[in-house]
Amino acid sequence: MSDLSRRSLLKTAAALAGGGLLVGCAPGASRSATDLSYWHLMTGSDGAVMAGLVDAVNAANLGFRATQTVLAWGPPYYTKLAMASAGGRAPDVAIMHASRIAGYAPGGLLEPWDLDLLAEVGLHESDFPARVWEKCQYDGKPYAIALDTHPFVLYYNTEHAQKAGVTDALRTMKSPEEFTEIATKLQRVTGKHGLSYGYLGDGSQMWRLFYTLYRQTGADMKLVPGRKAEVDEDAAVKTLKFIRSLLNDKIASRSGDGGTATAEFLHGESGMFFGGVWELPALKDAKLPLDAMPIPTLFGTQAAYADSHTFVLPRQSKVDPERRKHVYRMVAEILKRSVKWADGGHIPAYQPVTKSAEYQALKPQSNYAGIPEYVNYDPDVWFSGAGSDFQNYFSENVQNVFLGSGDPAAGFDGFVARLNKLLDRPQPV
CATH class of the missing domain: 3.40.190.10 (Periplasmic binding protein-like II)
Structure with a gap:
């Protein structure tokens, strides 16, 4: 030892x-x-x-x-x-x-x-x-x-999907445009939202969706102490713009938190729900007609966030x-x-x-x-991971982008700048 x-x-x-x-x-x-x-x-x-x-x-x-x-x-x-x-x-x-x-x-x-x-x-x-x-x-x-592995996944209401005629399309979609079309059709069925996604004040929720889609573009994020963060800003901006396009108070709430999103889906007020697999027991206890699947590959590369x-x-x-x-x-x-x-x-x-x-x-x-x-998983570095402040740093810089009032490039650059400060510090041992 x-x-x-x-x-x-x-x-x-x-x-x-x-x-x-x-x-x-x-x-x-x-x-x-x-x-x-x-x-x-x-x-x-x-x-x-x-x-x-x-x-x-x-x-x-x-x-x-x-x-x-x-x-x-x-x-x-x-x-x-x-x-x-x-x-x-x-x-x-x-x-x-x-x-x-x-x-x-x-x-x-x-x-x-x-x-x-x-x-x-x-x-x-x-x-x-x-x-x-x-x-x-x-x-x-x-x-x-x-x-185990506990990933971020897509749940959907099977009755709403059938009424909207999107059951097969959910399994075969391959682009952001197809996802938006399916979500819009589901919104017409529910009369409220096509998708439930809660993120407000929750850096973990923001990071889980962002990192899933960012990695689907084929982009990587390498964090090595003593070196600048290696990121793909174009891929990050592309990802953030897509997420923001969903948060338009029609497809999904512009400013929903986790509890609101879960309750909305449980009450049948949306057709899809982004959440962790740990949400499954509560959803099944509610006797909701649901199914679950990996978040579809929308940007060409199969990827999913998990811990x-x-x-x-x-x-x-x-x-x-x-x-x-x-x-x-x-x-x-x-x-x-x-x-x-x-x-x-x-x-x-x-x-x-x-x-x-x-x-x-x-x-x-x-x-x-x-x-x-x-x-x-989160990039391998001493300050990342569950229960750390890593995902809070993301939220501090990018939440306004999700809300629609921040510039995606500036928000992501702020996050990277915070990472670079930490990477410039010596590892504790």
């Missing part, structure tokens, strides 16, 4: 936490080798499913028992995990978004997984989508084992070999049962599950199961 000093690790943790309140939640020092500490940030329906998975693994009597600690999503969670790792008093295993690995692995806050021990519990690289496995790597080693929940090994000052082997078994057993995790809309990362008849029968989940083959 890294020979970083405690002082440098604490410095890293403070930088990653962004100055948030630090609360000690370290696991107790006197635990048996069969008592596993597991931290995650799953709440709501996700939390209930995860609790069921852990209970099922514990009930299998495999020689260990996992105890869950559920912490608040976002900065509070990542702050506490960073500080626990910096102090060497971290849990045995924890959940981390794949988009955060680039900020934690280089600083010595995570330990790599052992491929031989993974093989002993039946897990191999070939069991995971290539792009997902790659995202979990740092310096040629696996620092995370993916539980992944992953299992990581936070740094511990002293690792108990027996307990560590139990962690490998616990993770393997959860992955092998992860068809239950798909109930929440997520795409299980463990391929034997997604290829199973049980998963393929899940609708609409299996309709977008191919997204991991062309998934796009």
Whole structure:
């Protein structure tokens, strides 16, 4: 493991936490080798499913028992995990978004997984989508084992689509013009909007749609500390102009937030809805006639924005070999049962599950199961990822563009300028 000093690790943790309140939640020092500490940030329906998975693994009597600690999503969670790792008093295993690995692995806050021990519990690289496995790597080693992929997708009301005569067109559209035409036809059916999309005050929502469509143009975004951001401004402006064209108070609300957009779709006041797969349980509970699909390829290149929940090994000052082997078994057993995790809309990362008849029968989940083959995560850099300020920087500079009062080029340039300031800073470690 890294020979970083405690002082440098604490410095890293403070930088990653962004100055948030630090609360000690370290696991107790006197635990048996069969008592596993597991931290995650799953709440709501996700939390209930995860609790069921852990209970099922514990009930299998495999020689260990996992105890869950559920912490608040976002900065509070990542702050506490960073500080626990910096102090060497971290849990045995924890959940981390794949988009955060680039900020934690280089600083010595995570330990790599052992491929031989993974093989002993039946897990191999070939069991995971290539792009997902790659995202979990740092310096040629696996620092995370993916539980899922959770992308941004397109939901649609099947009854409205049938009345508008666009059911087939939804599946075959290949251009911004076709999307606009379909949305307009759906608006005529609903009498309100053709599309629900909430973004106001939510940088994450703005970024998810922008990055999906930006990457569909074939453009990339490379962020390397010490160098200027490598971006395609023409592609960014093209993407922003298209998004703004949808937000015209006819196709979609010019200034809708997430709650308003969801409620509108749930009440049948729109025909389509841009949202994460994690929205699926609430939509299905409402008994809405719906289907879901990947966001159509409108600019020539298949691309979708997503993140992944992953299992990581936070740094511990002293690792108990027996307990560590139990962690490998616990993770393997959860992955092998992860068809239950798909109930929440997520795409299980463990391929034997997604290829199973049980998963393929899940609708609409299996309709977008191919997204991991062309998934796009946040750019790999220490300040990006879920629960960070990266997407807020995008919102600060581009929200006025979405609202219709800002210049797309100027807004994107402001975002890039903010990125360049961060890239000019030395990485925390």
